[in-house]
Amino acid sequence: MTAATHKKPGLETLRAAISRLEGHSDRRRRMLPFGVCEIDSRLPGGGLALGALHEVAGGGNDALHSAAAGQFCAGIAARTRGKVLWIVTRQDVFPPSLKQVGLSARRTIFVEASSDVEVLACFEEGLRHGGLGAVVAEVARLSMTTSRRLQLAAETSGSLGIAIRRWRRQTDAADFGQPTASVTRWRVSVLPSVPLPVPGVGRPRWLLELIRARAGECADFEVEACDGKGRLSLPATLADGSDQEAAWTRRARA
Amino acid sequence: MLSVDLSARKLGLRPGIPVAKAQALYPDLVLMDADPEGDRLGLEKLALWFQHRIAPIVAVDAPDGLVLDTTGADHLHGGELPMLKDIVHRMAGAGFRAKAVVADTWGAAHAIARYGRTPIALVPPGNTASVLADLPIEALRLPPTIIEGLATLGVSRIGPLAAMPRAPLALRFGPDIARRLDQAFGRMGEAIVPVRPVDPVEVSCNFAEPIGAAETIARYIGKLVLLLCQGLDERGQGVRRLDLLLHRVDSRTEAIRVATAMPVRDVKRLTRLLCEKIETINPGFGIERMVLIASLAEPMDRRQTVSSLIAEEETDVSDLIDTLANRVGMQALYRFAPVESDLPERSFCRVPALAPEETKDWPEHWPRPTRLLARPEPVQAMAELPDQPPLFFIWRGVRRKVKCADGPERVFGEWWKNDAELTIARDYFRVEDTSGERFWLYRAGDGEHGETGSQGWFLHGIFG
Numbered sequence: 001m002t003a004a005t006h007k008k009p010g011l012e013t014l015r016a017a018i019s020r021l022e023g024h025s026d027r028r029r030r031m032l033p034f035g036v037c038e039i040d041s042r043l044p045g046g047g048l049a050l051g052a053l054h055e056v057a058g059g060g061n062d063a064l065h066s067a068a069a070g071q072f073c074a075g076i077a078a079r080t081r082g083k084v085l086w087i088v089t090r091q092d093v094f095p096p097s098l099k100q101v102g103l104s105a106r107r108t109i110f111v112e113a114s115s116d117v118e119v120l121a122c123f124e125e126g127l128r129h130g131g132l133g134a135v136v137a138e139v140a141r142l143s144m145t146t147s148r149r150l151q152l153a154a155e156t157s158g159s160l161g162i163a164i165r166r167w168r169r170q171t172d173a174a175d176f177g178q179p180t181a182s183v184t185r186w187r188v189s190v191l192p193s194v195p196l197p198v199p200g201v202g203r204p205r206w207l208l209e210l211i212r213a214r215a216g217e218c219a220d221f222e223v224e225a226c227d228g229k230g231r232l233s234l235p236a237t238l239a240d241g242s243d244q245e246a247a248w249t250r251r252a253r254a
Numbered sequence: 255m256l257s258v259d260l261s262a263r264k265l266g267l268r269p270g271i272p273v274a275k276a277q278a279l280y281p282d283l284v285l286m287d288a289d290p291e292g293d294r295l296g297l298e299k300l301a302l303w304f305q306h307r308i309a310p311i312v313a314v315d316a317p318d319g320l321v322l323d324t325t326g327a328d329h330l331h332g333g334e335l336p337m338l339k340d341i342v343h344r345m346a347g348a349g350f351r352a353k354a355v356v357a358d359t360w361g362a363a364h365a366i367a368r369y370g371r372t373p374i375a376l377v378p379p380g381n382t383a384s385v386l387a388d389l390p391i392e393a394l395r396l397p398p399t400i401i402e403g404l405a406t407l408g409v410s411r412i413g414p415l416a417a418m419p420r421a422p423l424a425l426r427f428g429p430d431i432a433r434r435l436d437q438a439f440g441r442m443g444e445a446i447v448p449v450r451p452v453d454p455v456e457v458s459c460n461f462a463e464p465i466g467a468a469e470t471i472a473r474y475i476g477k478l479v480l481l482l483c484q485g486l487d488e489r490g491q492g493v494r495r496l497d498l499l500l501h502r503v504d505s506r507t508e509a510i511r512v513a514t515a516m517p518v519r520d521v522k523r524l525t526r527l528l529c530e531k532i533e534t535i536n537p538g539f540g541i542e543r544m545v546l547i548a549s550l551a552e553p554m555d556r557r558q559t560v561s562s563l564i565a566e567e568e569t570d571v572s573d574l575i576d577t578l579a580n581r582v583g584m585q586a587l588y589r590f591a592p593v594e595s596d597l598p599e600r601s602f603c604r605v606p607a608l609a610p611e612e613t614k615d616w617p618e619h620w621p622r623p624t625r626l627l628a629r630p631e632p633v634q635a636m637a638e639l640p641d642q643p644p645l646f647f648i649w650r651g652v653r654r655k656v657k658c659a660d661g662p663e664r665v666f667g668e669w670w671k672n673d674a675e676l677t678i679a680r681d682y683f684r685v686e687d688t689s690g691e692r693f694w695l696y697r698a699g700d701g702e703h704g705e706t707g708s709q710g711w712f713l714h715g716i717f718g
Contacts, residue, residue: 061691062718067624071718074624083571094626094715095590095602096616105590105615109571109607111578112586122578131569190718192657192690200660201686204718225718228618 015044015215032079032160035231036223039208043184044216048076051158052183053127053151055142057165059189059207063173066138066166068188068206071101071226073136073162078102078230080133080160085126087111087119087137102230107133120146123161130157138164140172147180185212191222194235205235256288293317301449308341310497310509310549311448319367321360323446326534327511332585338374358382360446361438365393365412383439387413394434400427412438445505455489455548457481464503464540471500471541472529478546479525485548492517492554498528500535501543508535513584514576515608517554523573527580575607592616596665597680598626598714620663621684623694623715630712633695637711640701643683647695649713654687661685664700679706684717692717 031047033040040046048054058069070093077084078098084107086093091112095105113119119139126135127150142163154161163182167173176187187209194202204225210218223232255276258267262283267276276283297314304320305312308331311323324337331337338354345352355370357363357377362385366375369389377385386393389412391404403426409415416435423431436442457478465471475498486493494517500508512527579587588604592614595601601616616622635647643659661683667675679700686692694715699707 060689065625065716067716068718071624082569085574092625092628094598094623095592097622097624097718099616100618100622105592105602106611109575109587109589111582112588113582114586118582122582125577125581126574129571129574131571131574188718190690190692192688193686193692196658199658201658201684201692204692205690206718 030158032076036221036234038234039210039219039221039223039232042210042216042219043213048160049183050080050160051155053147053154053161053163053181055163055165055180055182055185057173057176057185057187059187059209061170062188062190063165063167063170063176066164068190068204068225069164069166070138071097072186072188072206072208073164074098074103075101075226075230075232076160076162077108077134077136078226082107082131082133084108085111085122085132085135087113087122087126087135089113089116089119089138100228101226102228116140120150123163124150124153127153127159127161128157130159132159134160134162136162136164138166140165140167141175142180142182144178144180147182151181151183182212183214184210184216187211194224208232290317298449304341305449306550307344308337310499310511310547311446311507313446313448315360315364319364321363321446323448323507323509324356326509326531329580329583330511330513332583335374335376336585338376342373357385359438359440360444361395361434362386362440364395365389365438369393383416386438387411387416391415394431394438396430396434400430403427404431443504443506445507448499448507455482455485455491455493455551456545457485458543458545460543461541464542466537466540468532471532471535471537471544472525474544475528475532475546476521476525478544479521479528482546482548483519483521483524486519486551486554489551490553490555491548491551492519493524493548493551494518495548495550496524496528497547497549499545499547500537500541501545502538503540503542504538506538508537508541510535511549512576512580514572515579515606516572517552518572518576519554520573523576527576530577530580572608579607595668597668598622598665600668621660621717623692624718625716627714627716630696630714633711633713635695635697635711637697637701641681643685644695644711647685647711647713649693654689654691654693656685657688659683659685662697665696677703677705682714 030050031045032050033047056069056073057063058066062068078101084103086108088110091110098108099105111122113122116139119137123135123137126132142165150161165176167175189207191205191207193204196202206223206225208221208223212218222235224235226232255269255271255273257269265280273285294316297320301312301314301320304322309322309324309327313321315321324334328334328337331340334356338356341354342352353367353373355363355367355375355377357366358379359382362377362382365386366377390410391412392401394412404415420432433442437444459474459478493514495511495513498510502508510528510531512531518524575587587607589607589609590602591605591612593601593603631649633647633649635644637644641662643661644656646653646655662681665680665682667678669676680696680698681700682694682696684692685695693713694717695711695713697709697711699709701709
């Protein structure tokens with residue numbers, strides 16, 4: 001699905017009719033756009049659906065550490081409004097790093113649950129409440145039944161739910177292939193950073209794979225990691241900085 | 255002499271020896287009159303304090319102990335063992351050397367607290383008999399005459415006493431021995447009559463027919479909470495802690511305790527908090543009386559809501575916090591707050607989820623890793639001295655070649671806190687390996703001076 005199909009009015013009305021048939025409320029479902037047109041245009045509705053469950057996992061070694069996946073989720077949570085609930089079983093989040101993607105420590109409430117079962121119970125409780133900006137939970141196993149419960153809880157309250165899939169062993173990561181009821185499924189893998197003309201580490205880059213999107217298609221993006229406000233960006237195609245022409249036209253239109 | 259302190263005990267004095275003899279041995283001994291009445295009052299005050307802090311059902315176990323029914327309250331302290339540690343620690347802070355035991359019965363807990371070896375003990379359910387067997391018979395709360403009589407018979411431990419035939423013992427010493435044994439082993443119930451705090455808001459209802467079904471209990475909880483909230487409303491108070499006592503027909507009491515982070519007077523919310531705990535109640539043959547006590551109430555004023563003209567008010571999440579706290583415990587629910595320290599592991603602390611917001615924040619000079627390892631893991635690395643990043647390092651058996659790196663960022667020990675840290679330094683590097691993974695490494699030491707650290711390399715965090 002490209003930007004061109006978006007302009008077809010017939011398709012849009014058809015989509016609205018289907019969503020009415022599916023039992024979603026009449027009001028348009030709210031979205032949280034990434035602010036990157038290439039990503040948003042691939043997502044049905046033009047952004048990450050609020051009131052839905054999303055799954056994120058790290059690729060490669062990051063399936064165990066969830067450093068990139070965690071930062072990606074923190075960036076999304078930073079762009080929501082209200083408090084953020086972050087549920088873990090083993091606490092290893094370094095709080096200053098959350099602040100560096102725009103998620104203030106004052107907004108983030110951590111829950112340290114003793115087991116995966118308790119994580120999921122707290123996750124559902126948080127989603128049902130409806131007053132939170134986002135609920136993030138680090139879980140290893142997520143069955144179809146549980147994810148359906150979570151998705152239903154998110155739908156009724158309109159909260160954004162993000163499940164960070166994090167496993168103890170690399171072999172368990174194959175679990176990510178199992179179907180769940182989540183609306184989108186992402187895999188974040190680290191890529192070598194942008195080379196600098198001087199010694200040092202450049203801006204981190206990720207390979208962002210949209211593995212599954214309900215009513216959408218899969219896609220891969222090479223993105224630059226979250227900035228201080230939690231926004232992603234596409235690496236500049238030009239040698240010196242961002243695509244000036246596109247930026248100017250965008251600004252002129254706005 | 256009734257009691258001696260630690261230094262007197264070291265001199266060889268023991269409770270029970272005559273005062274005249276002790277004075278003859280040590281003329282400069284400091285003697286004080288016993289004040290049983292004062293001790294009793296002090297113990298009662300302590301019981302109220304425990305009721306405030308630990309569990310709803312607390313009674314004085316004269317002359318030197320307290321007995322608590324912690325069922326349904328330990329989760330607020332993060333489990334039984336943390337609760338016991340907390341109790342002993344708090345008592346030590348107040349100048350008392352305390353022993354704390356959790357056991358199946360009052361009798362067993364009494365015995366192990368006084369004659370057990372460790373200051374903190376947790377007797378697993380069902381193990382009472384084996385633990386008690388080795389303790390002396392003095393632990394059984396028997397009158398001194400009976401203990402003397404048993405000593406003449408040659409019985410000194412509980413195990414052999416429990417194995418003896420009951421009838422001759424009852425004939426000679428009366429029914430006390432059998433009763434105390436049964437109470438200790440849990441074959442006979444023993445009610446704990448709790449001390450009462452001063453004038454709490456309290457509502458109760460009696461049932462002509464004992465109730466037991468969860469739905470019925472939930473319905474009456476709803477009715478009681480409604481009454482309680484009316485009472486609180488009259489006083490302008492909100493509840494911080496709520497105790498529900500359920501008196502069973504077999505004269506045992508079940509208790510539920512819920513705590514809230516802020517004063518609450520909302521009927522629906524309190525009912526929900528209590529109803530979530532219904533499954534922890536064992537109604538036995540039925541419940542004949544329910545008492546709901548606001549054991550900790552705080553003033554709560556009506557507030558005017560902020561007009562949406564000025565600013566959009568952030569949704570109140572304190573009800574969610576309460577629900578979660580009653581599920582996972584208060585300690586497991588927190589926020590991070592900055593601490594002024596350059597050492598990464600000391601640069602943050604945990605504060606309660608609804609603590610007032612601090613104004614400080616972490617500096618943003620350098621990128622920080624998303625994940626910080628609980629303990630820095632030693633890695634093998636090769637680096638040029640004194641301040642070059644490593645060329646490669648081996649972590650968890652995988653050799654990683656460093657492609658580019660940032661650093662060093664030097665962190666010094668906090669000599670104002672600890673003398674040993676005076677010379678300590680760490681050099682932090684942010685490195686990226688050939689596959690693109692980014693890590694936070696540090697060298698313990700500055701690479702030049704041996705006294706600054708071991709000069710070994712450690713991995714401390716992982717970047718996204």
